[in-house]
Amino acid sequence: MKTHARILFVDDEPHVLSALKRMLRRKSDVWDMHFVENGTDALHLLERHPIDIIISDIRMPGMDGAELLTRIKELSPGTIRIALSGQVDMNEVVRSIKAVHQYISKPCEAGYLIDRIESALRSQAILTNNKMIQLVTRIEALPVIPEVFEEAEAELRKDEPSIEVIATTIARDVGLVAEIIKLINSPYFGLPTQVDSVEKAITLLGLDTIRALIFSTHLFTVYEEKTLPTFSLSLLWEHSFRVSNIARLIATHEAASRHVITQCRMAGLLHDVGKLVMASAFSKKYTEALDQVASHPETTISQAEQDLFEITHAEVGAYLMGLWGMSSDVVHAIGYHHRFNEIDNDVARYLSLADSIDHHFVILHDQYSRTSLREKLLSSKVNQEEFTQWISYINENWSGESPLNAIPTATITELFTEEKHHAPSNSPGR
Incomplete structure (x- = not known):
């Protein structure tokens, strides 16, 4: 052996x-x-x-x-x-x-x-599932939102493209963010340390390299929503963006180091990349997982994935990001963002809480069902006063309209007294 x-x-x-x-x-x-x-x-x-x-x-x-x-x-x-x-x-x-x-x-x-x-x-x-190991190690690139690709390409074709417009466009897509981080850490740039900031990576790449990256379409698999109608890449990205900001703001409020705050933001952006891998590689089977969640409200998408694939998107995402050289804190946080009882570092804790907060409070559509947040808060030893301060800080420091602005005090009190909402969401962000 x-x-x-x-x-x-x-x-x-x-x-x-x-x-x-x-x-x-x-x-x-x-x-x-x-x-x-x-x-x-x-x-x-x-x-x-x-x-x-x-x-x-x-x-x-x-x-x-x-x-x-x-x-x-x-x-x-x-x-x-x-x-x-x-x-x-x-x-x-x-x-x-x-x-x-x-x-x-x-x-x-x-x-x-x-x-x-x-x-x-x-x-x-x-990963212990050999089939999934072989799948993930074959991955060349993550899916890119078609609209993002088209907008970036259109801007790059202009006589005087705007780096600000391109940076803003690229930052909207989690798959493209992952590819940029991977590329910036290649020998082409000769950097002595890993770069794990989206903003820094985009600035260092420059327009010529951005053009090579975007136009090299073989680096990316363009996700086609028609292959999986019930899976929305746009909703998944919006969820990832919100989780990234919530985790970053909680870490900031807790006076975490600049390094931890940066890692929280990156982990939030990438925490659900495993869903992109699984949904694009196994569209029919992943549809079964989504259908299982829709027909059994007590089932989470992670539970459905485990039943059908013997692995979850959290583990797949952590594996892929680890292979691509992301920091161990980010990899660990991604891999354990649903398994709150195994959290053992600040980045994982903040990400897990941010993910649960967004799933509980952000209602995406009429059929959306909230997931349980109370158990995670209590297991993470968060009290009502601390949680109230977090929500207030997030609302005050969110750029634009905060998704948590309308949370009444009574709802927060309910989280720490009696769990009444426990059905998981049937959205791809779950």
Whole structure:
């Protein structure tokens, strides 16, 4: 029985491999590491042994890293694929990005490389369903709202496109946000640390790279609502935007660090990306899940997903974001945003509460049923006074009309006395 993670390093420069061996020597008791100088040897090794993670240079003679990782993706979709590379041009990034889960720039510190590998291994451990592992590791890109794609493309075609208009348009779509974060952390930019802020990423990318990103349509799967009529991508995004702001504002009110506040915002934007994966990849089966929720009001979408897929959107989303190199706090928060009793850090706690608050108070349509919030508040040790302060702070600091403005005091009091509303929503935001 295999107990050690098997990791394969590929680089055509022997001195780089020697340096990696020295850097990672202290992990030799927990990792089974292999070092080869070309893609052919890497494929031969894969034929003999399963590989958990492959870390390959991009620029290599003969079979380069992009071709190797593409082959690995086809032969072993469950293998996590990481590019460890120096400065590369934009064409190489675009050609390789479909086969790469995340990029690491070299040279890099031993501690940083170990952290990235351990993060990827933790992400792999989130899923135990082999079919879902193979599905998620095959994902090239997340769906993009057609209207967002069209608006961004139209602006980019103008003689003098507005970076402000493009940034505002892109920020509306969770799938595009994820792709931008993935791209900004590639070797093309040579940044020493991970960028996890949407605003900073858009500013750093610039118009030319935005144009390459948007026009490279093969990076994205355009979501077509006609394939799943009961699933609304627009409503899902609106929910994600609200949760992002609610989590950020609660963290701000609690005097959390700037880092935690930033992580809350990012986790809120991305917390339901697993629904995009599941709905677009399994449209018929996901329709069954939505129908199950609609016909059984006591069932949540997460419960229906678990029944039909043996996995939930929270785990799928966390796995994908972990593969793409998001911070461990964000990955953990996404994975546990429904499992409040397992929350063990501030980002996860704020996200879980924000998600429940939005589901409970924001009524999307006539058939919308509120979900229970009381249990989560009490389990998170939130009292009525603290919760009232949160709602007041959110309303005062929301940009525009707050969705929580009309909550009467009696409704808040009811949350801490008797649970009367417990039916889950049948909306895709649940």
